[in-house]
Amino acid sequence: MSSLTAETGLTPEAELLESHKKFMEDKSSSNFSSLNKIGAQQFEKLGYPNSKHEMFTFVNTKSVATGFVSAKGSEVNKGQIAEFVYSGCERSLVVLVDGQYRENLSDLSDLDNGVKLVSGEEALADSKIREYLESSVQDENDTFAAINAAFCQDGLFLDIPAKVVMQSTIQILAISSGANGENESSYPRVLVRVGDLAEAKIIVRYAGLKGNYFVNSVQDFLIGNGAGLGLVQVETDQKEARNFSKTRLILNRDSRFSGANVSYGSALTRCHLEARLKATGSEFRFNSVGVLEKKEQVHHYMRVYHEAAQCSSDMHFKNIVNDQSRSSVDGTVIVEQDAQLTNSDQLINNLLLSDEAHADSKPNLIINADDVKCTHGNTVGQIDEEQLFYLKARGLSEAIAKTLLTKSFAASIVETIEFPSVRKNVEETLLKKLEANDG
Amino acid sequence: METKSSSRSDVSEVLSDKEEYKFGFVTDIEADVFPKGLNEDVIRALSAKKKEPKFMLDFRLKAYKKWLTMKEPDWQYCKYPKIDYQDISYYAAPKPKKKLESLDEVDPELLETFEKLGISLDEQKRISNVAVDAVFDSVSVATTHKKKLMEQGIIFCSFSEALLEYPELIEEYLGTVVPIGDNYFAALNSAVFTDGSFVYIPPDTISPMELSTYFRINTEETGQFERTLIICSENSHVSYLEGCTAPQFDTNQLHAAVVELITLENAEIKYSTVQNWYSGDRETGAGGVYNFVTKRGKCVGNGSKISWTQVEAGSAITWKYPSCILQGDNTVGEFYSVALTNGLMQADTGTKMIHLGNNTRSSIISKGISADQSNNSYRGLVKVGKNAKNARNYTQCDSMLVGDKCGANTFPYIETANSSVQLEHEASTSKISEEQLFYLEQRGISRENAITLVINGFCKEVFKQLPMEFSVEAQKLLTLKLENSVG
Numbered sequence A: 001m002s003s004l005t006a007e008t009g010l011t012p013e014a015e016l017l018e019s020h021k022k023f024m025e026d027k028s029s030s031n032f033s034s035l036n037k038i039g040a041q042q043f044e045k046l047g048y049p050n051s052k053h054e055m056f057t058f059v060n061t062k063s064v065a066t067g068f069v070s071a072k073g074s075e076v077n078k079g080q081i082a083e084f085v086y087s088g089c090e091r092s093l094v095v096l097v098d099g100q101y102r103e104n105l106s107d108l109s110d111l112d113n114g115v116k117l118v119s120g121e122e123a124l125a126d127s128k129i130r131e132y133l134e135s136s137v138q139d140e141n142d143t144f145a146a147i148n149a150a151f152c153q154d155g156l157f158l159d160i161p162a163k164v165v166m167q168s169t170i171q172i173l174a175i176s177s178g179a180n181g182e183n184e185s186s187y188p189r190v191l192v193r194v195g196d197l198a199e200a201k202i203i204v205r206y207a208g209l210k211g212n213y214f215v216n217s218v219q220d221f222l223i224g225n226g227a228g229l230g231l232v233q234v235e236t237d238q239k240e241a242r243n244f245s246k247t248r249l250i251l252n253r254d255s256r257f258s259g260a261n262v263s264y265g266s267a268l269t270r271c272h273l274e275a276r277l278k279a280t281g282s283e284f285r286f287n288s289v290g291v292l293e294k295k296e297q298v299h300h301y302m303r304v305y306h307e308a309a310q311c312s313s314d315m316h317f318k319n320i321v322n323d324q325s326r327s328s329v330d331g332t333v334i335v336e337q338d339a340q341l342t343n344s345d346q347l348i349n350n351l352l353l354s355d356e357a358h359a360d361s362k363p364n365l366i367i368n369a370d371d372v373k374c375t376h377g378n379t380v381g382q383i384d385e386e387q388l389f390y391l392k393a394r395g396l397s398e399a400i401a402k403t404l405l406t407k408s409f410a411a412s413i414v415e416t417i418e419f420p421s422v423r424k425n426v427e428e429t430l431l432k433k434l435e436a437n438d439g
Numbered sequence B: 001m002e003t004k005s006s007s008r009s010d011v012s013e014v015l016s017d018k019e020e021y022k023f024g025f026v027t028d029i030e031a032d033v034f035p036k037g038l039n040e041d042v043i044r045a046l047s048a049k050k051k052e053p054k055f056m057l058d059f060r061l062k063a064y065k066k067w068l069t070m071k072e073p074d075w076q077y078c079k080y081p082k083i084d085y086q087d088i089s090y091y092a093a094p095k096p097k098k099k100l101e102s103l104d105e106v107d108p109e110l111l112e113t114f115e116k117l118g119i120s121l122d123e124q125k126r127i128s129n130v131a132v133d134a135v136f137d138s139v140s141v142a143t144t145h146k147k148k149l150m151e152q153g154i155i156f157c158s159f160s161e162a163l164l165e166y167p168e169l170i171e172e173y174l175g176t177v178v179p180i181g182d183n184y185f186a187a188l189n190s191a192v193f194t195d196g197s198f199v200y201i202p203p204d205t206i207s208p209m210e211l212s213t214y215f216r217i218n219t220e221e222t223g224q225f226e227r228t229l230i231i232c233s234e235n236s237h238v239s240y241l242e243g244c245t246a247p248q249f250d251t252n253q254l255h256a257a258v259v260e261l262i263t264l265e266n267a268e269i270k271y272s273t274v275q276n277w278y279s280g281d282r283e284t285g286a287g288g289v290y291n292f293v294t295k296r297g298k299c300v301g302n303g304s305k306i307s308w309t310q311v312e313a314g315s316a317i318t319w320k321y322p323s324c325i326l327q328g329d330n331t332v333g334e335f336y337s338v339a340l341t342n343g344l345m346q347a348d349t350g351t352k353m354i355h356l357g358n359n360t361r362s363s364i365i366s367k368g369i370s371a372d373q374s375n376n377s378y379r380g381l382v383k384v385g386k387n388a389k390n391a392r393n394y395t396q397c398d399s400m401l402v403g404d405k406c407g408a409n410t411f412p413y414i415e416t417a418n419s420s421v422q423l424e425h426e427a428s429t430s431k432i433s434e435e436q437l438f439y440l441e442q443r444g445i446s447r448e449n450a451i452t453l454v455i456n457g458f459c460k461e462v463f464k465q466l467p468m469e470f471s472v473e474a475q476k477l478l479t480l481k482l483e484n485s486v487g
Helices: A011-026 A031-046 A078-084 A127-138 A143-151 A384-394 A398-414 A420-438 B011-016 B040-049 B055-071 B110-118 B123-127 B146-151 B159-165 B165-173 B185-192 B434-442 B445-459 B469-481
Strands: A093-095 A117-119 A156-160 A171-176 A184-186 A191-196 A199-208 A214-223 A230-238 A242-251 A256-263 A270-275 A283-292 A297-306 A310-319 A326-334 A344-353 A360-367 A372-383 B031-033 B092-094 B130-136 B137-144 B155-158 B195-201 B210-216 B226-232 B237-245 B253-255 B258-263 B269-278 B288-301 B305-312 B317-320 B323-326 B332-341 B346-349 B352-355 B361-371 B375-384 B394-403 B407-414 B420-433
Touching: A011 A031, A011 A143, A031 A093, A031 A127, A031 A214, A031 B092, A078 A171, A078 B323, A093 A156, A127 A143, A127 A191, A127 A214, A143 A199, A143 A214, A143 A242, A143 B305, A143 B332, A156 A171, A171 B040, A191 A199, A191 A230, A191 A310, A199 A214, A214 A230, A230 A242, A230 A270, A230 A420, A242 A256, A242 A283, A256 A270, A256 A310, A270 A283, A270 B011, A283 A297, A283 A398, A283 A420, A283 B394, A297 A344, A297 B146, A310 A326, A310 A360, A310 A398, A326 A344, A326 A372, A344 A360, A344 A398, A344 A420, A360 A372, A360 B394, A360 B420, A372 B137, A372 B407, A398 A420, A420 B394, B040 B185, B055 B165, B055 B185, B123 B155, B155 B159, B159 B165, B185 B258, B185 B288, B195 B237, B226 B237, B226 B269, B253 B352, B258 B269, B258 B305, B269 B469, B288 B332, B305 B346, B305 B469, B323 B332, B332 B346, B332 B352, B332 B375, B352 B361, B361 B375, B361 B407, B361 B445, B375 B394, B394 B407, B394 B445, B407 B420, B434 B445
Parallel strands: A093 A171, A156 A191, A171 A199, A184 A214, A191 A214, A199 A230, A214 A242, A230 A256, A242 A270, A256 A283, A270 A297, A283 A310, A297 A326, A310 A344, A326 A360, A344 A372, B130 B210, B195 B226, B210 B237, B226 B258, B237 B269, B253 B288, B258 B288, B269 B305, B288 B317, B288 B323, B305 B332, B317 B346, B323 B352, B332 B361, B346 B375, B352 B375, B361 B394, B375 B407, B394 B420
Antiparallel strands: A117 A156, A360 B407, A372 B420, B031 B092, B130 B137, B155 B195
């Protein structure tokens, strides 16, 4: 049963469909219209989730039930976003403001030969892309991704042609302006195609200027035969903000994906990642680190589908939770019947620093092939007393010793981030946050 | 209330051409069966027939009303045709003959049945130190060793007997661990349970023998709704064995039992199960038992311990989560499980460990083996409450796959809300090791024996928790079950 929202007295479903109707009436017809329609239909099918839905067990969806007012996309200047740009990416920068691509803020002068960037509107004119997007929305299982499809008006299509080995690192910066007051939502949508034998490096960073906005993004990555993609997703949102994202990865033959996710902490962050290992020899690696304090929440929902033989997947999560913060990881590896010789590992480590913090895990395995090696592990613990004693015995103060130990807990993940500028930033911010904890 | 006798003429024909299942025989005893269907009148009649005290009838009716408002759950990883609850007879009992004075008076056919199952009710059993409370068709027929137990103040009897003789104990504890509205099948059981076992261990008593009950489904199309309640008082200890086999039938049989365990201060209950209900036709899956059981123990007193050990080798569907609520300080919960599925069997089983008290510890060892086209899931919850300081959990769940059409799943839920908790969980799924098989085969051991050996080794940690007789039985059972699966 859905609860009524406080302001309108409507169920979230009704409210959303109502505002979708208005949205469709107001906007002029575009290439996105049919996608919007399919998105709304899919949303109707899925309904608005509550904590009884297996997919949202740990996530309070009520707090985003009022955030359907689309952000208008206000003016933002270069100075305002400068701090969010990683060094080295200044000239390969793609900026979205409230879900809409901004040419004036972006800088593509360093992009490698052949790498093509088009707006979503343009990309949808291509029937192949359109078919892919529409079918992906029709099969969507995540309500919020369906809502994204229902409301998105623009997006980004990045095409890395076959055999191009990118020298530059592209940063996609999704800015939420928060300019139009409370509870506004933005719906960034990104589609990246990495051609056969190409190599790409992409950083996706979420940042906000102010307010308790709700950013609801969807990203698709199609990785061609023998291609490789290195991806880092960094959520550096405002503290009151809510960030839901769905990332879909399609891995073809002998392709490689190595991803990392860094959560700086916000009111509510939810990452849904769906990886499909479609053909033999594909490889999926994913690391995630979160440092949470106060009432921050980060939830990961991972689904890795092994659909072909001889693929491997490896996931590692580390969360440090303090104060009243919450983290959850719901990771499932699904091995289809034909996916023999699968190798899959999943490890979740939680460092629980406060009695009021929560750390929940659901590392699941669904296996329908017999010749596989699949493992998962999960731990919840505190700073080891003996290690602390060891350091204190050598003259370190308790606060310094604790900082050292918590930082080294996160270090093993941070070190795996391929991009030095991201790593540096993460180290500096993490350092700050963990030191503050020891006060 | 109208009752009818079921016809058994065609049963022997049905069974004559099915010899795969060793225990697939039917005892020809005139059963006292209620007509199919469930409503308040049936419950009243059931309660009246068993001469139950009023609180029991109220309990049943309350549960029935609750059940009517509930929906059958569908989240489990099992598929089965919808159960028609009006198509089940809710009472079946061997017709009450005159009160039995000795074993000689027990129906010889019944005794023969037990003989085939390997339970002998005669004196030899006493020497082997096992008291057997054989539940035949939901009603206890004979209880041995009662006297010996009684000398120590231990009550071990059928549930209906306990209701008549110790109603105050039952009123105090029944439904305190599994509330009537806990889940769909527990509510149904609370409304219509016919019989079961009742155990009460007085303070400072260590049970001189292992208490054992053999369950047997006998009358065709009769749901079995067992109710077991074990209360272990301060500083006491008891080990309880439960084993089941079922005859072969073509309609699915629902078995929705509820087991409640309660330990007071420093008490310990060890509950062991070997389950081998008929799992249905190997090819079509028809006729297997649905084993939807709610088992839960509550460590009420400080320093108490509950240990579950189960070997699940039968049933078309096994769906149960023997759980421990660790309420007292320093309490311990344990769960050891081997679940074997073959043919078209489905199992969704595991445990729940709810840590509420300080310094509570729990460990979970679960071994799943799936063969043929079966599906075997481990689903477990480890939940640490806010005030459960220094809670400790260790979980290990391993799955082994035999054959390329089977499935093995693990669904652990780990919820922690406390910074002093130490929790480890590990799981792995893999195929039976070719290298190990090669090693054994090289030494002249046949492939089938090699597989049995490897699998028994895989389950060793759990088997060694079982009482000796069960341990031997369990190993034999696995060997028997895997006979046609590998080759």
